Amino acid sequence: MSAPEHEIEEEGSAGYERVVAFSDGVFAIAITLLVLGLDVPDLPESRAPDELAGALRDLGPQVASYFIGFAVIGAFWLGHHRFFEQLRRFDSTLLLLNLAFLAFISLMPFTTGVFGRYGEVEAAVILYAANVVAASGFDTAMLWIALRRELLPPAALAHPGLMLLSNVLPALVFLCSIPVAFVDPGIAPYVWIALFVVSPLLVRTISRRVEADG
Amino acid sequence: MSAPEHEIEEEGSAGYERVVAFSDGVFAIAITLLVLGLDVPDLPESRAPDELAGALRDLGPQVASYFIGFAVIGAFWLGHHRFFEQLRRFDSTLLLLNLAFLAFISLMPFTTGVFGRYGEVEAAVILYAANVVAASGFDTAMLWIALRRELLPPAALAHPGLMLLSNVLPALVFLCSIPVAFVDPGIAPYVWIALFVVSPLLVRTISRRVEADG
Amino acid sequence: MSAPEHEIEEEGSAGYERVVAFSDGVFAIAITLLVLGLDVPDLPESRAPDELAGALRDLGPQVASYFIGFAVIGAFWLGHHRFFEQLRRFDSTLLLLNLAFLAFISLMPFTTGVFGRYGEVEAAVILYAANVVAASGFDTAMLWIALRRELLPPAALAHPGLMLLSNVLPALVFLCSIPVAFVDPGIAPYVWIALFVVSPLLVRTISRRVEADG
Amino acid sequence: MSAPEHEIEEEGSAGYERVVAFSDGVFAIAITLLVLGLDVPDLPESRAPDELAGALRDLGPQVASYFIGFAVIGAFWLGHHRFFEQLRRFDSTLLLLNLAFLAFISLMPFTTGVFGRYGEVEAAVILYAANVVAASGFDTAMLWIALRRELLPPAALAHPGLMLLSNVLPALVFLCSIPVAFVDPGIAPYVWIALFVVSPLLVRTISRRVEADG
Numbered sequence: 001m002s003a004p005e006h007e008i009e010e011e012g013s014a015g016y017e018r019v020v021a022f023s024d025g026v027f028a029i030a031i032t033l034l035v036l037g038l039d040v041p042d043l044p045e046s047r048a049p050d051e052l053a054g055a056l057r058d059l060g061p062q063v064a065s066y067f068i069g070f071a072v073i074g075a076f077w078l079g080h081h082r083f084f085e086q087l088r089r090f091d092s093t094l095l096l097l098n099l100a101f102l103a104f105i106s107l108m109p110f111t112t113g114v115f116g117r118y119g120e121v122e123a124a125v126i127l128y129a130a131n132v133v134a135a136s137g138f139d140t141a142m143l144w145i146a147l148r149r150e151l152l153p154p155a156a157l158a159h160p161g162l163m164l165l166s167n168v169l170p171a172l173v174f175l176c177s178i179p180v181a182f183v184d185p186g187i188a189p190y191v192w193i194a195l196f197v198v199s200p201l202l203v204r205t206i207s208r209r210v211e212a213d214g
Numbered sequence: 215m216s217a218p219e220h221e222i223e224e225e226g227s228a229g230y231e232r233v234v235a236f237s238d239g240v241f242a243i244a245i246t247l248l249v250l251g252l253d254v255p256d257l258p259e260s261r262a263p264d265e266l267a268g269a270l271r272d273l274g275p276q277v278a279s280y281f282i283g284f285a286v287i288g289a290f291w292l293g294h295h296r297f298f299e300q301l302r303r304f305d306s307t308l309l310l311l312n313l314a315f316l317a318f319i320s321l322m323p324f325t326t327g328v329f330g331r332y333g334e335v336e337a338a339v340i341l342y343a344a345n346v347v348a349a350s351g352f353d354t355a356m357l358w359i360a361l362r363r364e365l366l367p368p369a370a371l372a373h374p375g376l377m378l379l380s381n382v383l384p385a386l387v388f389l390c391s392i393p394v395a396f397v398d399p400g401i402a403p404y405v406w407i408a409l410f411v412v413s414p415l416l417v418r419t420i421s422r423r424v425e426a427d428g
Numbered sequence: 429m430s431a432p433e434h435e436i437e438e439e440g441s442a443g444y445e446r447v448v449a450f451s452d453g454v455f456a457i458a459i460t461l462l463v464l465g466l467d468v469p470d471l472p473e474s475r476a477p478d479e480l481a482g483a484l485r486d487l488g489p490q491v492a493s494y495f496i497g498f499a500v501i502g503a504f505w506l507g508h509h510r511f512f513e514q515l516r517r518f519d520s521t522l523l524l525l526n527l528a529f530l531a532f533i534s535l536m537p538f539t540t541g542v543f544g545r546y547g548e549v550e551a552a553v554i555l556y557a558a559n560v561v562a563a564s565g566f567d568t569a570m571l572w573i574a575l576r577r578e579l580l581p582p583a584a585l586a587h588p589g590l591m592l593l594s595n596v597l598p599a600l601v602f603l604c605s606i607p608v609a610f611v612d613p614g615i616a617p618y619v620w621i622a623l624f625v626v627s628p629l630l631v632r633t634i635s636r637r638v639e640a641d642g
Numbered sequence: 643m644s645a646p647e648h649e650i651e652e653e654g655s656a657g658y659e660r661v662v663a664f665s666d667g668v669f670a671i672a673i674t675l676l677v678l679g680l681d682v683p684d685l686p687e688s689r690a691p692d693e694l695a696g697a698l699r700d701l702g703p704q705v706a707s708y709f710i711g712f713a714v715i716g717a718f719w720l721g722h723h724r725f726f727e728q729l730r731r732f733d734s735t736l737l738l739l740n741l742a743f744l745a746f747i748s749l750m751p752f753t754t755g756v757f758g759r760y761g762e763v764e765a766a767v768i769l770y771a772a773n774v775v776a777a778s779g780f781d782t783a784m785l786w787i788a789l790r791r792e793l794l795p796p797a798a799l800a801h802p803g804l805m806l807l808s809n810v811l812p813a814l815v816f817l818c819s820i821p822v823a824f825v826d827p828g829i830a831p832y833v834w835i836a837l838f839v840v841s842p843l844l845v846r847t848i849s850r851r852v853e854a855d856g
Contacts, residue, residue, distance in 0.1 A: 003822070004395065016295075018234065018238060018295060020660065021235070022238050022291065024660060024663055024664050024667060025238060025239060025241075025242030025246075025667060026242050026245065026246055027246075027664065027667075028667030028671060029246040029665055029671055030246055030249075031668065031748065032667075032675065032748045033246065033247075033249065033250075033671075033675075035675065035749055035751050035752050036250070036678070037254070037750055038749075038752040040679070040755045040759050041756070043760075048763050049758050049762075049763050052756075052760055052763045052766060053327065053765040056769060057758070058764055065743060066749070070741075070745045070748070074741045074745075077664065078737070081660060083774050099288045103281060103284045104285070106245065106247055106248070106249055107252075109249050110249050110254070113254045114254050114255070114266075117254050118257075118262050118266050121262050121266045122262050123267040123270055124266060126777075144262060210705075232448065232452060232509060235449070236452050236455065236456055236505065239452060239453060239455075239456030239457070240456050240459065240460055243457055243460040243461075244460055244463075247460065247461075247463065248463070251468070255606055260516075264630075309506070313498075313502045316459075317495060317498045317502075320459065320463055320498070321463055321466075321493075321494065324462050324466040324468070327468045328468050328469070331468050332476050332480050333472075334477075335477050335480045337481040337484055338480060341484060403560070426593070440812050446662065446723060449663070449666055450666050450669065450670055450719065453666060453667060453669075453670030453671070454670050454673065457670060457671055457674040457675075458674055458677075461675075461677065461678075464678070464794055465682070523720070527712075527716045530673075531709060531712045531716075532676045534673065534677055535708070537678075538677050538680040538682070541682045542683070542694075542817050546685075546694055547689050548691075549690050549694045551694040551695040551698055552694060555698060565725075573825050588672060638708075
């Protein structure tokens with residue numbers, strides 16, 4: 001906490017390490033609780049030999065939503081990770097925004113579960129997309145505060161527009177998928193998958209630019 | 215553990231770092247388990263397209279209690295965080311009080327769940343308020359011991375009354391909400407929200423005073 | 429891992445810090461999962477105002493078992509904590525015994541739940557007591573290996589008998605409560621409570637003796 | 643992160659310590675959630691004294707699968723532990739493979755639960771074996787990348803074949819148990835137990851060879 005990279009400016013702010021450890025704990029628990037969205041099929045013993053394979057196959061959409069939910073929380077964790085690695089200082093605004101952000105990460109086992117169970121219904125798709133948008137919103141707000149208050153290293157501060165764009169991208173993609181869900185809920189997940197292809201490329205491009213200048 | 219800030223006085227006491235890590239683990243898990251209070255609606259497949267949106271809207275109070283519960287555990291975590299940042303020494307009394315405190319934090323996914331499901335019923339409001347009062351009580355007991363045994367830095371010890379007051383405030387607010395719940399359970403949560411407005415102001419004022427003298 | 433206190437003797441053994449962090453994680457999660465033994469009462473909305481208070485009172489035994497379970501896991505954590513604080517070296521036998529020990533800690537949310545629900549039935553009392561005995565057994569086996577292989581500091585090695593006795597005590601008390609449960613399951617928990625009174629005194633006595641010689 | 647053992651080569655990669663802490667969190671939570679596969683029996687109060695002992699005995703297969711699942715996740719954790727202890731550098735490919743690996747570890751409370759409930763049905767055995775094979779596959783892929791990109795110390799790089807073999811062994815054993823399950827699902831678990839006997843011997847042999855050369 002007294003190391004130069006982890007300076008704490010404002011009074012009342014909390015220790016850097018412990019905030020990161022607490023955030024990692026919430027990420028690790030939320031990502032692992034996704035598995036509770038997969039219920040062990042409840043079959044009478046006599047019918048299990050014949051019907052279990054089919055019952056497990058019927059869980060296909062839930063299993064798919066488990067992996068989508070794992071990738072989404074994993075991607076947020078990676079982003080949070082990169083952001084805190086660069087962060088030079090920490091203030092109480094960031095602390096509160098981080099808690100609000102974590103509240104929406106921690107909500108995901110529920111919204112992922114609804115999406116896994118009712119993936120063909122627009123309300124389920126919209127609920128999940130709205131959850132991701134809310135989490136992304138607080139994530140971007142943290143970056144915005146960090147850029148405005150110059151809590152990041154100079155190299156990062158040189159490209160504020162690029163950094164904000166790459167950060168706001170998931171929110172935009174999931175936001176766009178909401179009207180898509182009104183037309184056909186089945187298409188929205190494909191919009192999300194596009195994100196997973198485009199996003200790493202954009203992040204890599206920005207990192208290279210920032211490095212080149214740094 | 216041998217660093218001057220983390221002195222351990224009495225024999226039989228446990229390592230500072232590991233106590234903090236264990237406490238953070240319990241906080242992170244309890245706050246994340248709040249999501250288990252939100253059950254995925256159970257609708258037959260044929261009726262889901264028409265009824266899911268309504269079923270999710272009916273979960274409104276549970277979602278509200280999820281965010282209240284998240285804010286309450288988050289606020290306790292911040293307070294615990296600030297307290298342990300200042301703490302100079304640690305003894306086995308604090309260790310036991312900390313475990314008792316964590317037992318009531320860890321109980322909150324249950325009491326928050328009862329409140330979310332039956333928020334209009336006085337017993338649910340009282341149960342949740344009593345849980346917060348119990349957690350606050352052990353929290354304040356830890357501060358009281360730390361002040362009496364001079365386990366805090368001199369600046370903090372200069373204003374024991376102010377520190378105890380800001381610490382006991384949540385307990386007082388939730389305690390006052392119990393008789394309010396007997397009159398009208400629906401009003402009690404608004405008493406709690408008042409706390410979230412007043413509390414940060416008070417904490418900031420005290421921090422400034424302590425800093426000014428420190 | 430290269431610090432002198434954390435020497436690792438045998439090849440194939442794992443890093444000290446990470447074993448402690450993993451153990452603490454399992455302790456923190458197991459202790460927090462105890463709350464899942466408390467189910468939110470399921471009442472129709474119309475009857476909740478009249479019946480909720482009674483339904484919560486009926487949960488009394490579950491709440492009591494929650495606190496007993498919390499105290500038991502907390503006590504094991506404190507013991508584990510003290511043991512690893514003293515431990516000088518670590519080998520793969522200890523690593524495996526530690527995993528087996530954690531398997532029985534991690535089982536406690538289930539056995540505590542059975543005890544909370546059926547506390548008056550001897551099978552429930554015996555199941556819970558047997559779980560505590562098994563955990564204690566592996567705990568004592570770790571101490572025995574550490575004493576035999578001289579993995580503890582000289583002061584601790586001076587009183588092997590006293591240390592083993594204080595460690596094996598919980599197992600003995602819970603073991604004695606099993607025949608008691610056959611006579612009257614309701615008495616067994618009072619045998620356990622005796623443990624919580626005697627045990628800290630014994631631990632303190634031993635610590636003082638070891639300190640005096642150390 | 644700037645220590646020589648924890649060099650990070652490629653840009654965009656995340657801090658070594660935090661990756662390890664996050665992985666340990668997921669391991670600790672997944673291993674502890676296995677207990678949720680054990681449901682407290684639901685008996686009417688009047689019949690509990692007579693039927694609880696029998697109902698608990700009927701849980702035998704679930705308890706057995708709990709311990710198998712604990713041993714399997716524990717073994718993966720030990721392997722992960724050893725691998726990251728040796729790892730010199732870290733890149734974003736390893737980061738993504740590690741997340742994919744953790745997704746299959748985190749799935750195990752579900753597949754272990756299905757196996758515990760329907761251990762005599764081939765679909766349950768195959769599902770669990772397939773989960774272990776998938777986790778092992780990503781584990782081996784991490785080792786393969788680390789060997790190819792020379793992210794391990796010279797001694798480890800001297801025996802790539804032996805290291806890959808010991809790593810791929812669990813996958814092979816569980817893979818072989820799948821056709822066995824088609825013949826008789828009851829035999830497959832005994833194939834797995836063979837693994838637990840052979841595997842430590844092989845790991846020890848390799849460690850000694852690597853040490854001897856190192």
